[in-house]
Amino acid sequence: MTLSLSSSRAGRLRAPLAAGLALALLSPLAWAQTAPVTPMTPDMNPGYQTVRPQADYVRRVEMVPMRDGVKLYTVIVFKKGTRNGPILLSRTPYNAAKTTSRLPSQHIDDILPVMDTEFVNDGYIRVYQDVRGRNGSEGVYIANRPISGPLNDTGIDHATDAYDTIDWLVKNVPESNGKVGITGSSYVGFTALVATIDPHPALKASVPQSPMVDGWRGDDWFHNGAFRQIGLGYFTGQMTNANDNGPVPSGPGDDYLKFLRAGSTGDYARAYGVDGFPFYQKLSQNPAYTTFWSEQAVDKWMAARPLKVPTMLVVGQWDQEDSYGAPAVYEALKDKPGAKDKLHLVIGPWRHSQVNYQGDSLGALKYPGDTALEFRTRYMKPFLDHYLKGAPDPHIPQALTYRTGTNQWDASPRWPMGAPTPLYLGQKFSLGFTAPAAEGNDSYISDPAKPVPFVPRPIHANDADVWKPWLVHDQRFVSDRTDVLVYQTPPLEKDVHIMGAPQVDLFAATSGTDSDWVVKLVDVYPDGDTYTPDMAGYELPVGIEIFRGRYVHSLSQPQPLQPDKVERYRFGLPNVNHTFKAGHRIMVQVQSTLFPLYDRNPQHYVPNIFDAKAGDYVKATQRVYFGADTPSAIVLPVVKD
Missing domain, CATH: 3.40.50.1820 (Alpha/Beta hydrolase fold, catalytic domain)
Known part of the structure; x- marks a missing residue:
């Protein structure tokens, strides 16, 4: 049976419904939702909430x-x-x-x-x-x-x-x-x-x-006294105001040339106004390891x-x-x-x-x-x-x-785990666990006008693909430079496992009155590696570190170096757990610049390298010594597995 309403009955029911709808349309919420708009109605909706009711x-x-x-x-x-x-x-x-x-x-x-x-x-x-x-x-x-x-x-x-x-x-x-x-x-x-x-x-x-x-000592601003000038963009990004800002406005191009042409770090900072940041002033006024x-x-x-x-x-x-x-x-x-x-x-x-x-x-x-x-x-x-x-x-x-x-x-159960084991530099650029009997030295010319780059040029340090993995970059790009000394072992007969921080023990001299020393510990993959053919011959850095020569006798009271006097430089590489596999070689590279990551040492002593002048930058002959009296080595924390 079908039920139906008479037209009069239906009309009486529709009337109150229509009245209720009219009242609803007059309520503030309904009016806000349905109010007529014109082309000149403001389009901003500042009350919009990005977190919606369905959010989890x-x-x-x-x-x-x-x-x-x-x-x-x-x-x-x-x-x-x-x-x-x-x-x-x-x-x-x-x-x-x-x-x-x-x-x-x-x-x-x-x-x-x-x-x-x-x-x-x-x-x-x-x-x-x-x-x-x-x-x-x-x-x-x-x-x-x-x-x-x-x-x-x-x-x-x-x-x-x-x-x-x-x-x-x-x-x-x-x-x-x-x-x-x-x-x-x-x-x-x-x-x-x-x-x-x-x-x-x-x-x-x-x-x-x-x-x-x-x-x-070794975090963001300096490493053993050498200033990490790539970090200047942190100042402009974090300290211009409370908001997030940009890097130093030095424009596109090769960072290597930008810093080189500017001169000292101080010259670069003044050119782009970074010297106006109090934090820059704190760093540049305190280049030594004082109580600051x-x-x-x-x-x-x-x-x-x-x-x-x-x-x-x-x-x-x-x-x-x-x-x-x-x-x-x-x-x-x-x-x-x-x-x-x-x-x-x-x-x-x-x-x-x-x-x-x-x-x-x-x-x-x-x-x-x-x-x-x-x-x-x-x-x-x-x-x-x-x-x-x-x-x-x-x-x-x-x-x-x-x-x-x-x-x-x-x-x-502890760290480090390895026992200190010297790996000695020797004649004919050899490297081995037996101390060389013969005395000798190798030399190179360090020219501040042609510093060794820390990654291949052109350098765009703000590029994440450059900056993030640079410490594992293949070092073959500098191995044949005349201002980089390269020592390496024969192919290893068995694995060498290290757990700890390798220590640099370098006997070296400079013809200048100041000098930086960069040491790299490198794992050299075999040329015929068929297991990982894309890594054949790869020179993998296991650790890289720098030391500024003026601090060899005191980190807080720098002194000029005596030209051609052999000094003993001891500093640590980063902590590692690494196995140099049988068939690989262990390599050590020594150089005096790592640019533009670190500022250039003029190699002529000045009180504050931030303010070095063009005439302060001079070539220097750098010598690395080996033998019984000057046993340059990398002391590896070797584990007997």
Whole structure:
């Protein structure tokens, strides 16, 4: 049976419906949605929210107050439904807003960095915060702000800001379990490390990656006194204002020629206005290792205090920016009470910060899997889960290092593991484990007008494909230069496995009154390598380092060198776990420039190389000595497998 309404009945029902619709259209929401527009209606919609209702995450922005009233821009991100989750904090000068909105998406995996995926999908609450004076945060930005003490009388530093931030988070993020871990790389590794000094009770674990520890000894600004002038773009990018800015506006072209034609680093800085940055002035006015540097060295801060927070120090074997810091902190802390259980050192087969990205290759090197993902899932996350979620102890070894050459992770009870074993330079450019009896020397002319490039020209150092993998670049491009000495072994009869930091022990002289010495330890692949034919003959740097001659007797009080006097230069190469395989050769290269990464030494002593003049740059004859009385060598930390 079909039911129907009479026309009069239907009309009576339609009338109130029409009236209700009219009232709805008059409501503010309905009017905003349906109001008529004209060609001149303003088109901006400032209230638009990029996080839509269907998003699988919550993203909150807070201005977190510090003890002095300054508020820091803080982004809190977690997956919807998260309850009783641990907090993983990173304090950064690299824009917390952009870091947490990597892609415009409604999926948490898309908006956060790759390294966060495993954590937020397992109930972690991810927090990124702009440090003082950067991007959305209030306050004054001071690069690597010193800890409260002789260089900082304000009572405010990264340790206090971390403490205040953690205190606010555990009280104001109801989705958390009240436990906090902190991590990050480079500058963010520095803040993660400093947070463990006088830590908040809720800080249960720290994973500093490639932390900036000592800017003179071997991290970003100097290496053993030689200035890394490529870093000048950091000043213009980070310190022009609170926002993200660009590199030095020197235009396109070969960086080699730009720096060479400018003259000294000071000349280059003045040409492009970099000399107006206070941070540049700090560096250029303090070229020696005075208390300006030693009292800012984080390993010394850490050594002066008990180790309270379980800490996993991470660095890449080919870290082109901060290879020094993590091993230096480990060395400073390894004998402290509790260090055996709380302190860990990780060395992976990575460039700077690659631990947080894809780790299946580096330059020409290919690994059997994603080593960075493997580390994060097998070691880093279980370490944090244990301290932040109460998961079983994963028993992370004190030293966890990836053995390049044979491609495997090694667990070790300490670091270094190898026994010091000299590899001697000898006659006819030989290299061997037996000290040469005959005395001798080899020489070359170092010409500051024709410095040795650190990568093949033309050099575009801001190109990520150039800068990130440069430490594994094939060294054949300089092996036949007349200003590079090359020593090498015969093909190895058996594997040589090293675990530690090779040490340079160089007896050398210059005809000038100052000189730089660059030493490279190189793994030379066989020409007939059929297993990896694309690597045939490859000259793989295992370690590269520089030392400025004026500091041979004192890092804090430079002195002119006496012409042609033999001096003994001792300095370390980066920490490695590497196997020189049977059939390969071991090579050592010695040179006096690595340009334009490092500023040129004039080779004529001047009080401050930043202000060297054109006439100060002179050719010099450099001599490397070997034999019983002057046994130049690379001391390898050899492991007997």
